Amino acid sequence: MPYNPLFFQLRYDIIGEIAGLLFAVLILVFMFLTKPKQSKTYIFLLTGTIISIFAIMVQIVIVRMASTVSVYYNRNVFTAALTLFLTLYAILLFIYFNYINLLSEGRFRKRFVLIMIYITLSTIYFAVMIYLIVLKRLFFVRTDGIDITHFTRFYCVAGILCCIICMVITTLRRKNISRIVFRATVISVTIDVAVLILQIIATHAIFSAVTYVIPFVIGYQLFHSNSYDEETGCQNISAFESRFQTNERAGRVFYIAYIDFPQLADSSIVPNYEAFSMEVVRICRKIERISRKILMYRLNYGTFIAILETKERSDAENYTEQMRDILDSFFERIDDKIHYFVGVCGDSKRFVAVGNKYTQLFLRYLRNRYLKDGENVYYFANGADFRDFEEIYKIEQTLMDIRARMNPDDERIICYAQPIYSVENKSFRTAEALMRLTIDGKMIPPDTFIKVAEQNNCIHALTVIMMHKVCRAVEALVEEYDFDAVTINCSTLDFTDKTFYKEIMDIIHSYRIDQKMIRLEITESMMAENYDAVRYNMSMLNREGIQLYMDDFGTGYSNLERVVDVPVQTIKFDKSLLYKAVKDYRVDDIFTYMIDFFKKNGFVTLIEGVENEAQKKFSIDRGFDYIQGYHYAKPSPIENLRKYFDKKS
Template sequence: MPMFGIHSALRYEIVGEYASLFLSLLILVFMVLTKPRQSKAFSFLLWGNVTSIVATVLMIFIVEIASNTEYYSRSSFTILLIVFLVLYALILVDTFNYINLMSERRIQRRSVIVMIYILVAVIYFSGAIYQVAMKNFYYVRTDGIDLTHFTRYYCIAGIVCATICFAMCFQRRSTISRIVMRGIYIVIPLEFVVLFAQVLDRNSIFSAATYTLPFIAIYLLFHSNPYDEDTGCQNVGAMESRFITNNKMGRVFYLAYIEFPQLLGNSRNPNYETLTLELADVCRKIERISRKIHLYRVNYGTFIAIMEVKERSDAENYADQMRDILEDFYKTDIDHIHYFLGVGGDSRRFVAQGNKWTQFFMKYIKQKYMVDGQNVYIFANGSDFRAYDDIYNIEQTLADIRAKMDPDDDRILCYAQPIYSVRKESFRSAEALMRLCIDGRMIPPDEFIKIAETTGCIHSLTVIMMHKVCKAVEDLSLEYDFDALTINCSTADFVDKEFYKEIMDIIHTYNVDQKKIRLELTESMMADSYDAVKYNMNMLNMEGIQLYMDDFGTGYSNLERVLDVPVQTIKFDKSLLYKSIEDSRVEDIISYMIDTFKKNGFITLVEGVEDEKQKNYSINRGFDYIQGYHYAKPMPIENLVKYFKKK
């Protein structure tokens, strides 16, 4: 139906424009409601959709004027056409930018993209200026205005843009995900069909579909955050979006982590459907506490609630009501499903970096406070946040160290503790000890080694330490007389059957005698991967690398296993030393083991000697080497010159 009262003989069918406008408005509403992640790609999609709405409204207005010349003015009508062409150009730019964001390599070549922009823009607007000057865009007839040349012009521009986009994506298809390329293979050919159809059709205007439908497809495929059909909660993507948006806007909010440990990985439970309905009921009850609570499902059995409140008292009130709901669920459920409810401090304690805030609950709070078979409710305090900040900083630093793999990384500090030879009455060796430096603060091994092992960074630290120790040995060997420096290795190192090759490659990089490099490993390392560990030990031993059995006597000791591997030195743990001094029965066992090892050709070393009494005891029991604070504390490795004799 025309917008104006007077009918004209020339009419354009614009149902397609109205349908596209409706769909664009609908998608805009969905974008607002579902809160997708606010990425750079999404910003192009959002503004492209808004621009398409304005352009479609303008096109409908242009067509109505073309059908009713009573309201026609050449200058005003020409301005409307030019404005539409500008909007259409913006839509093409948004589309072009979005498609280029699909390839990281293409993003890195911004100069190429800018050159293409300039070239296409010059051609597009030069042609438009020429058409306006020559009055070729439209023709005024007695029955209306013929817009055929105008629609053909911008549709051809759309065809050119689609061709360029398709060519660039095809060229970079190895850097674009498979599902994205499948979408491109479907959507762009459909674009060609619709654009060519618009070029050939003189009686209908439906070009809005050429830019509205791609935006809709992109949103549905890559940005929509559908609600979980079982529990009615949004997913993690929506949760991250709300968190980041609130953080950017300076809103204070609290987080509640809800987990049902018995349900994790339990989607095949025979009571799955019943449990799902019960969980959905729990979710609705939690949401009904307040409109300021937004609940999200992380996985089956895990939920996170964002409570948009400023005061801690309000958060505690909401958390208490959540606990009551979870307690009712526990009591009424036939399986008595336990729950864990952890509530975090206000958002000012978090940073919108990665997923630090979810890790705080899942890695720290849960591990610290969760008790199997019990319901747990905890409101995290300041000390929890400070402790996790330290852990998080260590994790990020270790990840960066692993990514760079710089042998000279100054965040890895190489310390050493001299080892005293009882027979020679001098320091003949030293144990290399790793330290981590973050923002000028020294981190001891007991704080970062376990984190390095759980995050897969420990091998990188071993490699870097090996480089630093080899360099230190190379420098010390020029002027000082010593036997060797030892390096600690982890289980993750020795279970890799190629580990010995990597060690030897590093040693051969430096001008050192490989016999001056020794490795320490704990007996516990052989518990689960005995064959792989023994293989590396045998290969290293064949290369002339002496091996130490560290922490002997800490609970894994097995004489038969120790005798079965090529270890030259047995390093007794300090706990065994302390017990033997206090308990004569342990003393007898220690004396027997020392004699047994010596008879079988082993060297014995005791660590943790801190006073004169322990020193005399260790010497009287026949230990070959002694290590501990009584003789020397750990120091920067270059300070070993104070303990080794010059040649």
């Protein structure tokens, strides 16, 4: 066999470096495509990935030169390539070490300690590197290639030393590190050390690139492309849903704790943001340390959900009581006195039946129902809470379906009416239309569903449907009966839309009725929301001949100057003011003064809530023009107004 110098050349297997390069390029592409959160840790992650790509390319060039010494070798160029790689590797170690430290806000504050560690390690690293270069011991030139064993061992030992230091510091500071960060550090450090040891042993294979690419891949997957928040160590709502469904399928019993800071959850302006962020991190760490059965999830800046994977209610109560102690300690420590709400529920069968979306809604329902301004609240839900919420939940679903259909003939919305007595005519001349909701044959009172409708942006759909039903009823009544008008209550949200008046007039004009036979009731409190828009709608409706009533006057918002300034024709006094005036002569004096004031200024006065003969006489004596109440008639389907209105002659 003839001599072939290429056959006897020193060869290095670089498949590991090529794989590392592909991983690094791929993760870099994902970073630019997914646009992850631009946190402090992400900057290190992005920089480390870019430097990794350059380091791998330099390493591939080094291996190529070492394998073909007769073609490419130049000692100065080769030494420069080694120096460049070792410098890039040192930067990668710095980034890796700093990235892990940044994942714990508690450690990040001790910058002096970190700086001293950086300076010490960098000095040792570069001193040894220069020593090896000067003494020409970093590599050896042979006839069959270049032996880079010392070069490889040097940076591998440096990498192992960095991993050990990271592991030691992480273990010492475990209380200030989230559970997932600690686990990720242990896993990545263990993998790195194992691979670096193999790299030292394997003299003719180069695969060390995976030791600095894999940690960046793990960091990106856990804290940037995936659901973990690097500051608190919590996952987001998507992760909560996934865990919830996993527990459901496995038939596990579990409890849910809803932790909310009401002053912060719905506000983008947070007092002492940095200080509070540090406190939140401490809270999460302490709650995690209560038990491994507690899994924390972050919904937004000030709201968290914890899954308590325990079968026993006593254990869940014990865990949540410890959470409460942690939050009490936080409340006493922080200067801004940020209040908290903790709501706990644990009916896993009910969760399984309706799913985690229901659970989230129920937890928010607990917050809205039991939260008290300026107080810390801890509440463990019971069966009555579930039953009450189920009713609210069913109402919400019905209202949203009504809004989606927008059917003017929707049978779930029933139009009731209560006739109003005219003192001057001694007969019923008007009536107030009252909305009712039916679900599965059960009548739901307005006090229950109106607020739910407003919270779910369904109130406008109800107003439109009621307008159609009232107009249709008036159209039928006016053929045989003599009356002035029917009034309809409108929501604050309706009047804040400047196109509302036009929509109302379009509906009225679609029926064969005089537009003056439809009147609208508004509350004075709605004018505080968006006064300009409300007043604009009122003015435009007045121009079209629509009379307006000021409803619930005297309930705490009353301002005579503002009431006189808006275009209303009738002042409707709230029944609570009547009841107080009957019992207290001082309130009666104010009551009488306001009635006289409005009548002198051309307003029509109406009192509601009259339930007996004494209240009727009192109202007539005070000079009210109209009286409404159970003493005269109870609300009933609007068709029953035939019993109260006079027939046309």
